[in-house]
Amino acid sequence: MPGERKIVVIGAGIAGLCAAVYARKCGYAVELVEQHDRAGGLATSWRRGDYVFETCMHWLVGSRPGGVLHAEWQEVCEIDSLRFVDHDEFLRIEDERGAQLCIYTDVGRLEAELLSVGPEDENEIRHLTKAVRQLVDLPMPPIGESGLARLASMFRMLPDLPLVWRLAHISLGDYGLRFRNPLLRSFFRDGATPNLSALALILSLAWMSGRNAGYAIGGSQALIRSVVDRLQALGGTIRYEIRVERILVENDTACGVVLDSGEIVPADWVISAADGHATLHALLGGRYHDPAFDKAFAHYEAFPSYVQVSLGLARPLSGEPGYLTLRAESPFEVDPLTRLDALAFRIFNYDPTFAPAGKTAVACFLPTRNSAWWAGLRHDDATAYQAAKHRAAEAVIEVLGRRLPGVRDDIEIVDVSTPATVIRFTGNWQGSMEGWLMTPETGFGTLPQTLPHLKRFLMAGHWVQPGGGLPSGLMTARSAVQAICREDHVVFA
Numbered sequence: 234m235p236g237e238r239k240i241v242v243i244g245a246g247i248a249g250l251c252a253a254v255y256a257r258k259c260g261y262a263v264e265l266v267e268q269h270d271r272a273g274g275l276a277t278s279w280r281r282g283d284y285v286f287e288t289c290m291h292w293l294v295g296s297r298p299g300g301v302l303h304a305e306w307q308e309v310c311e312i313d314s315l316r317f318v319d320h321d322e323f324l325r326i327e328d329e330r331g332a333q334l335c336i337y338t339d340v341g342r343l344e345a346e347l348l349s350v351g352p353e354d355e356n357e358i359r360h361l362t363k364a365v366r367q368l369v370d371l372p373m374p375p376i377g378e379s380g381l382a383r384l385a386s387m388f389r390m391l392p393d394l395p396l397v398w399r400l401a402h403i404s405l406g407d408y409g410l411r412f413r414n415p416l417l418r419s420f421f422r423d424g425a426t427p428n429l430s431a432l433a434l435i436l437s438l439a440w441m442s443g444r445n446a447g448y449a450i451g452g453s454q455a456l457i458r459s460v461v462d463r464l465q466a467l468g469g470t471i472r473y474e475i476r477v478e479r480i481l482v483e484n485d486t487a488c489g490v491v492l493d494s495g496e497i498v499p500a501d502w503v504i505s506a507a508d509g510h511a512t513l514h515a516l517l518g519g520r521y522h523d524p525a526f527d528k529a530f531a532h533y534e535a536f537p538s539y540v541q542v543s544l545g546l547a548r549p550l551s552g553e554p555g556y557l558t559l560r561a562e563s564p565f566e567v568d569p570l571t572r573l574d575a576l577a578f579r580i581f582n583y584d585p586t587f588a589p590a591g592k593t594a595v596a597c598f599l600p601t602r603n604s605a606w607w608a609g610l611r612h613d614d615a616t617a618y619q620a621a622k623h624r625a626a627e628a629v630i631e632v633l634g635r636r637l638p639g640v641r642d643d644i645e646i647v648d649v650s651t652p653a654t655v656i657r658f659t660g661n662w663q664g665s666m667e668g669w670l671m672t673p674e675t676g677f678g679t680l681p682q683t684l685p686h687l688k689r690f691l692m693a694g695h696w697v698q699p700g701g702g703l704p705s706g707l708m709t710a711r712s713a714v715q716a717i718c719r720e721d722h723v724v725f726a
């Protein structure tokens with residue numbers, strides 16, 4: 234009977250939490266083990282004085298009732314009790330000479346703005362906005378479905394497949410070359426992920442224009458709290474501050490986990506929603522291989538890690554855009570291997586839960602692929618590590634000060650996290666912020682959730698679905714539990 238069967242889930246990020254909820258709903262006993270003292274993994278924020286500093290949520294696909302993925306979020310949390318903000322202006326890019334480009338979420342307004350900034354690119358602009366309009370309600374690709382359900386999902390996607398295929402197989406860097414206007418080019422090419430498929434960006438614009446990618450007030454932890462509440466209401470338990478050291482395998486069958494205390498937790502199934510590299514190499518000791526993962530770890534590109542400089546400002550900043558990219562006159566040095574042409578600031582003037590009235594939480598994200606340098610510095614030389622953090626903060630404040638004169642005087646809190654922080658708190662490979670990048674090489678596909686020759690084991694989370702993000706946690710958790718139900722002949726509830 235499923236009621237007597239037990240699933241151990243490793244990691245209480247969004248994927249592990251969703252897996253635990255689905256497992257409970259299908260009648261399994263669940264034990265969710267998390268190394269940190271709270272749930273969320275990368276979907277987190279932290280309080281410093283009067284301020285809360287968010288790291289994850291820019292948007293949540295599935296925020297609109299009736300929109301793509303909304304029904305699935307309803308399965309795991311009270312999504313309708315979250316309050317979403319749909320920005321009119323998603324992003325503003327400015328250079329230091331005063332030129333600016335606004336990326337509006339309304340596609341008509343976006344088209345008008347792009348045409349006014351880069352009339353020489355009219356043809357490409359019209360292609361872009363046509364694609365955004367077409368993809369507004371694109372269903373998510375089916376994962377974990379079989380038989381008729383899979384066919385039906387593919388059929389729904391059929392009219393859009395040629396466009397999806399074309400956009401999935403061109404990188405943002407190459408897509409940007411189609412534009413002659415320097416600001417338009419920079420919008421596509423300036424980021425830290427020029428190999429990202431153009432599809433990923435254009436889909437985001439489409440979801441935002443369909444008001445189905447809102448920002449949840451309270452940030453990512455508001456979503457996480459809602460999933461944790463659902464899990465607890467279903468009788469699920471989370472054990473915090475406990476590390477899984479090893480997945481127990483007998484006769485090529487996963488049968489539990491060994492915790493850092495030495496305790497053995499037996500189980501009928503193990504779902505790892507922890508980091509993909511650590512799962513395969515540390516938790517399973519490198520004994521089980523899948524060619525798809527071997528290829529991914531050898532050739533795919535992961536999302537970068539990041540330094541986050543967070544500032545608590547005693548200023549309202551109410552007229553400023555929520556997301557502001559400042560193009561620098563000269564490259565900005567993050568660490569010995571990383572130079573950026575632009576700095577991205579998130580100005581949380583739209584989230585009253587992050588600062589008292591009249592004050593604003595601001596975060597600057599500095600992507601870097603040099604996580605080994607940051608982790609090494611933290612480990613080997615605490616003074617040099619603090620100095621590097623201080624340098625990053627000073628340089629960010631300098632750039633912001635040119636845009637918001639006098640801002641230094643309003644700073645009440647400075648907080649710097651680094652790739653070493655990401656690795657310490659979430660264990661993500663190379664401190665990656667989102668797992669595998671969706672690139673022309675990965676296309677729209679997913680990685681396997683099971684491993685050849687290993688029974689009763691599944692993986693979930695952003696390391697099995699290129700493109701990552703909170704939806705990847707939801708979707709891969711859902712398909713993992715569906716697969717378990719199929720094998721146990723249990724109806725997926």
Ligand SMILES: Cc1cc2nc3c(=O)[nH]c(=O)nc-3n(C[C@H](O)[C@H](O)[C@H](O)COP(=O)(O)OP(=O)(O)OC[C@H]3O[C@@H](n4cnc5c(N)ncnc54)[C@H](O)[C@@H]3O)c2cc1C
Nearest residue numbers: 244246247248268274275291292477507666694695702703
């Ligand atoms: C700066 C930033 C911005 C982002 N913006 C967005 C956005 O706007 N929208 C969006 O949808 N997504 C966004 N993302 C991506 C999103 O946060 C992640 O893709 C998603 O949260 C990953 O969830 P996960 O459960 O797969 O992995 P994780 O969040 O990494 O969770 C894994 C969990 O496993 C635990 N764990 C690891 N090893 C062990 C072990 N041995 N024992 C016990 N526990 C273990 C970790 O502590 C962690 O809690 C953003 C991410 C970042 C960093």
